[in-house]
Amino acid sequence: MADRYANFANSGLGRTVVKRLGLPDPPRLRRHQAGDPLADGPVLVGAAPDGRLSEPIRKLLGDAGVEVAPSFTEGTRYAALIFDATGIVASEQLRALYDYFHAYARSVKVSGRVIVLGTQPDLTPGPEEATAQRSLEGLTRSIGKEFGRGVTSQLVYVAPGGEGGLESTLRFLLSGRSAYVSGQVIRIGAGTVEVPADWERPLAGKLALVTGAARGIGAAIARTLARDGADVIALDVPAAGDSLADVANSCQGRALQLDLTAEDAPARLAGYLAAGPHAGVDIVVHNAGITRDKTIARMSADHWDSVIGVNLTAPSRVNDLLLSRSLIPSGGRIIGVASIAGIAGNRGQTNYATSKAGVIGMVESHAADLLGRGITINAVAPGFIETAMTAKMPVGLREAGRRLNSLSQGGLPIDVAETIAWFASPASAAITGNVVRVCGQSLLGA
């Protein structure tokens, strides 16, 4: 699992060799550790005239203990450049973005953050403003590719009246929790949200179900949700054996052995949850997934069926049954795991890409209805993540996956888990219908 090249490139000798030969230079990413401050330095907040978000953001960050710089100081390295672009209503006014980022581009720390805030184009009053706001996507994605040194760049669209729902997202993006998330567009809706009593344990009192929890990304998700205060049910197939119990024990949770593709599995799961102390489940993470790669001409029917069955049909059936029996209460969270293959397609993965594109469809098609019930539905779409699975890839393919992204390295299971924990937070009630890639801004796309 070790990325030996990245370790070398970050060694004393390695740094010299990498520089002389012009090789990829993967920075060591800042990742969240217990007790870390939210931002690892002062934050600079800018705005185009008439923006509606910079003042709430300054207040929110100040209250959270972040040092918000009153103005730019030459020589200071900032942990984040935040720009409120909601005041931009015409393309000529995009110049404000140039003025800000031209002046301060060189003042961002290693593993720093760029966050641009705007208004969803379809929520603006007319085409001129919608066009200007849509432009922001080209800017933030270019910055992600340009700044390097582990700096990530995101666009956060906040609906008018959505100022109150912003904090969980700012905290996620500023912190090391979002280390491997870059080049993304996040949409926050209107409405007020519950503020956790303790931001270190926002999931206290919540019950979370994680499928495919016996190893890899699933195990990281279970542990991360437990770290954030949730009671965890770690679910996997009976064949996963002892490792499932180990994961459950490591997060003081319960293990549940169940093959969700079995005809009666959703009903058995529903029965189990209904009989439990929560009489339902607050957070459902559909992580279980399999690959069975072959070109479609060589693929067996069984490999098609099993991938679609595990990755798409099972999550759909579980959702439908839990929702129809009202086992997911208001405040509930449904979180799918898609893939960049589901966005871009992949050679040898017609079955997998079809199933993962379906997961995106599941999110998009349920979001509006579920919002009325107080439930959000979102998905992560991992790129190249260092796991036992990717460790087995041929070296050429593995190196390509690791390097063909803006951070020149693979992500870790914790990066996917942190993104899911952000969706799961009670403070993320205004975030639904989002698909966020955890891919280091992979070059691969649709």
Add this chain to the structure above:
Amino acid sequence: MADRYANFANSGLGRTVVKRLGLPDPPRLRRHQAGDPLADGPVLVGAAPDGRLSEPIRKLLGDAGVEVAPSFTEGTRYAALIFDATGIVASEQLRALYDYFHAYARSVKVSGRVIVLGTQPDLTPGPEEATAQRSLEGLTRSIGKEFGRGVTSQLVYVAPGGEGGLESTLRFLLSGRSAYVSGQVIRIGAGTVEVPADWERPLAGKLALVTGAARGIGAAIARTLARDGADVIALDVPAAGDSLADVANSCQGRALQLDLTAEDAPARLAGYLAAGPHAGVDIVVHNAGITRDKTIARMSADHWDSVIGVNLTAPSRVNDLLLSRSLIPSGGRIIGVASIAGIAGNRGQTNYATSKAGVIGMVESHAADLLGRGITINAVAPGFIETAMTAKMPVGLREAGRRLNSLSQGGLPIDVAETIAWFASPASAAITGNVVRVCGQSLLGA
């Protein structure tokens, strides 16, 4: 401009060398020539049970002179595999796609076509069908990457009641006109459309304005629209000099020298069009665009302003004025030129990517309103196109641009022009709000 590698790889010796060394193998793409048949061989049409499109398609293709195979014959090479997936209402039924493409994947000709038809997820009756229909995107994009040999793969969503608006798209996709379009999702709305008297000259009687027409892609657009019967106004800046007149002459059109970024330019253009024999303009192609590449830290304010001004503000101002003076009649077509940089962002192109993301915003934000006036608005998003501009790129960057796509080669200006001509057709009245990449399914994406 010549792709010497592709020429070599397609030579007798080259084919051997490429095969022995496992080098990229760019196929020679089939491109449209006057008098070509619509499809260069028999077409196989399949369907999931209860699909609503396969029968209309068989009839439409038969009437157009295409040989529609009554059933699969072993040993036959098909020019296209068309699959009607509109009958698929649940993920288990996706199996029908496997059955079809598993059986016939090897029977597609070089430069053949895969076309899957579905229903827009947001137009389905519920989440289960929406999810299954959304899955199709993963399948078609994977096939585009997997089949190779110049085969392209698209997903065409057809609204219920949109069967009558399908012909222009099927003709475009089957023919060599779409040689460099692959991995795309096209949305066709409901409603009836005008069928051209002559499919070889669908733009007869229409007036088309093409900006940036003096060279490269713009010149190809002007000539292609003229070939399809349009009267053409070729517009460019006065500095373009004689080459603008040459292009105008070559398509028996008029040349118009105008710098559209000048304050009074939209009004002068409007005056020119109002005074002309059409008293307006039917087709507006906003092709004029510039690049001024530098990282944002090194970019001058002038280079930011000029790129935003030419690529985004000028088209917006022209649209607004022509529309407000009713100079674009019902049946009108507005077509923007975006870029994959506007979708994915690009290092050194914050200005360009911002402007091109804005072009996408212009399309998306105007589509619904304009449809009520009988006007469509769409954009192409070119990838690596062989022009004088790309010929000047450093060889490494140029080779990467050429090879990092499913067709292992750059596109030609005609490929962009043909896509625009398809949008421009009176028979494409049900296609609006689409952004179609002309990029050979470039790996680069968001």
